[in-house]
Amino acid sequence: MRDTITSLRYRYWPDHLLGEILSKRWTETAIPVILLLIVGFAFSRSIDNFLSPASLADTARQAGEIGFIGLGLALVVIVGGIDLSVGSIFALTDFCALYLLDVAGWPVPAVVVATLLCGAMLGAVNGLLVGYLRLRAFITTLITLIIYRSAYDLLIQRYSNAIASAFPDIPSWDFIGAGSVFGIPTVALAYIVVAIFGHIFMTRLRPGWHITAIGGSRRSAYNSGIPVRRTIALCYVASGALTSIGALFFASRLGTVGGDIGVGLEVIVLTATVLGGITLGGGKGSVAKSAVGVLIVLLITNGLTTMNARGGVNRMALAGILLVAAMVDIRWQKNRTRIISKVYVAPTYHELPPPPPTEIGQGGPFEQNDKLRNVEAIGLGRIEAPEDVILDRHDNLYAGSRHGDIMRFLAPDYQTMEVFAHIGGQPLGMAFDRDDNLYVCIGGMGLYRIKPDGTVEKATDETNRSMRSVNDDSRLRLADDLDITDDGLIFFSEATVRYEMDEWPIDGLEARGNGRIISYDTKTGATRTELRGLKFPNGICVASDGQSILFAETFGCSIKRYWFAGPKKGAVEVVMDNLPGYPDNINLASDGNYWLALVGMRSPSLDLAWKMPGFRRRMAKRVPVDEWLFPNINTGCVVKFNEQGKIVESFWDLHGENHPMITSMREHRGYLYLGGILNNRIGRYKLDNADPNFVQYDKRWGKQS
């Protein structure tokens, strides 16, 4: 009863989603958005007309002006700096625009261009100091803040009367300040256009990537050849120019040069930036975050002003929000990986009946023996981690190695070892096609093809994205084993979509169906996901009928059959279940049966733990990784089973000396070749009563010269 409830709870409650959602980058934008909704809702309830069109249009105008400054500051913060002088630049460019228009009498387009140039120049001073002279951004822009502000104060002492007395009546100027298109204020429209461009710039264009890279690690960016100083300087120039756009709209809307214009603006914009989730110190941030931050801060300050709060309250609120946001951001950035890794592992309920016996004297097909004791070792100490082994028509032996190579041992004595091809990722399952191309599953990379001359080509590394998965499952994370049908269709297993190759035992701890079987058509090059939700699918072998494949589910401890053609097309059927160990690769035997490697044997403790998901989750949260309960892969065996799923024979290395760890085996001309992912050798075992001329691919596709 309790087990049933547990099993139902873990089947239908998606525990794994929390970790996947948290590890998405958009969650960092989602939190400010939620905050924005809360703030908007709270103020719309407590203040009348908060959401009226007039009020909204007014807010939009202010938001547009501050939004431009926010974009500039966001850029500078992402590149790893800060710009406190924006308030003063705002004031100076506001003055510049009004002076040129009212006093100097320039035409509007010239005023716009000149103001932008003025902003860019003021920003360039910051850029020069911070980018090229490598001064501290905070202190430097604090100083330029005073310098620009005093320059502004000096200027308005002389010209404020002249500006105040002029009333220019220029339609295009008024349109900038007060016009609207389809009810949307011009400034908001302009902001949207610039923001969309900014988003594309930051996410799709090279300079945007450079900016993020410099903010992430200045030194690495420099080492990879990015012009760090120039890029930083240009960011400050852009900040100045964007601020001047905001000032331009402000100037055309109000047309004043009061003494307090832009005072404290930097704190508002900085609060907005940090609140939006743009990380101080650089490397992270987006246009959307900046926009959301500006909106929140504006709603709060406007709301407080409407509620007649004293100036000090407004100041305190801003400073308080700034501090809390900065603190949350800093703590989150620091502990993000740790938090995610704690909640990411989401074990589920997995029940297996007691395994069949393997002890000597208990009988049964799995009874231990010592047949593999005198297995011959090939390449002892010279090869590392041959997960799979395969032999070509000319009897040469191929095996993967941990270093990302395919090694070749030359027939007939297998003493000469050479690098056949270098791929770069860990090679796992292998298979030859009719034209002697070697297809290899590479953990973390996908499916690769190696031509007989040793050239490496990518066959596929992505499949269709499933609609309901949170993790992007279009990339292949852990392609494991494959086989090729007579029609040139490749079926390969992807063991898990939730973990990387080095984390595969954690997937076993989770015991969720995270794996899938994918097909790749060598004729059309199309990749398609065939089956999902498998518990670590591993070995794959095309069955003798040519219409189905046999595949092993390692942590399901079962062998299943999947029909890809014929009358039962699409059906999945269990061939064997409740194996005493974790099945790995499957291959054809000379007598029409199948070889199966059991990579490790089940243990009562893990079997029990699999029925206790809560226990395993506590373990994952509280105990260091190296003390977790993991599936054993130190001792295993090779078994032969027939089409009906009956074990015919088993092979063990009882003393664990020569070949205890087996992930794959391949029969060839009367010998069985053994591979193991933790081994430093390839095993070669002389089979009795086997066809001495058996060559796997000759048998399937006929002898070729």
Place this chain on the structure above:
Amino acid sequence: MDSQWPTSKKGNKGMKRFRFNQQEIVFAVFALLFLVFSIFLNGFLTAENMLTLLQNVAVLGILGLAMAIVVIGRGIDISLIAALAVPPGLVLQMVQNGHSLPFSLLIAVLLTIAFGLVNGWLIAYAEVPSLFATLATGLLLAGLGQAALFQLDVVQWSPGMDGFERLGQGAILGIPTSIVMFAIACLVVAFLLRQTRWGAYIYAIGDNPYAARVTGIPSRPIIVLQYVIAALIGCFAGLVMAASVNSMPTRVFNSTLIYDVILVVVLGGIGLSGGRGGVLNVIIGTLLIGTMLNGMTIMDISYAGQNLIKGMVLLLAVITDSFLNPRNEETAQQGDI
């Protein structure tokens, strides 16, 4: 090892001599400026003006000491002016409202300590960059004063404060009291930095925070201590200032006084990258800035013009500082902005 040892030793020597030169240069500039002003400015070298100069300089100098402690520990405290304005203002306000002076002082000191603790906690434990944290806390405290504590921007002297003005007015043994206060503060800070273990810890943290932590120095509590002491010194400066002008103009927070303080520290030769300098540097910096400000006031340069000149000088000083004391790339943090 053998081949590296002599060169690094020589390098150290060279650096030391150079730094000594910087102090001398600043002092020479001060002397020159003083001389030029004395000759060309009418009313500069009068007893009355010297008194004003020294009094102005005293508050600036005390603040400079507070800033020096923090900067030596590789931080910066922008919120000093808030600590200068709000707690002393609170004293005046409370006395005005009928509380006794000692009680008001106690409350003000408690507020200052709490403020220092908040600063220190944010910087040491929440790991917010110091510039950023103090910028925000300064606003917070000033906003608190504006919103909840003071009735007017300028908190007036009230009869209950009588006797307290001697902290900033008059003279002891012929020396203006505020100068004596500055001297006392100098001695206390010098003792703290040079004679106590905590002082040595502050230098160690400023020199290399990671190494300090690895060595076993309780860096976080020490950082908190730095900001508490800085806030207390700031409060003391505020009391001296209030006593000398018989009121507390709390709008001083909006002024550019904090830049003068940074100017004092940087010009005096305390590198912003931490671990260097001492009280002597503050004194030299204070003299230079005091003379400069006084001279500009006598020359009748407008407030904005003065700020412009100060900004330029500060910029030059920071640029020079970045060349003389380059940031240690090994220990500079990513978030060090």
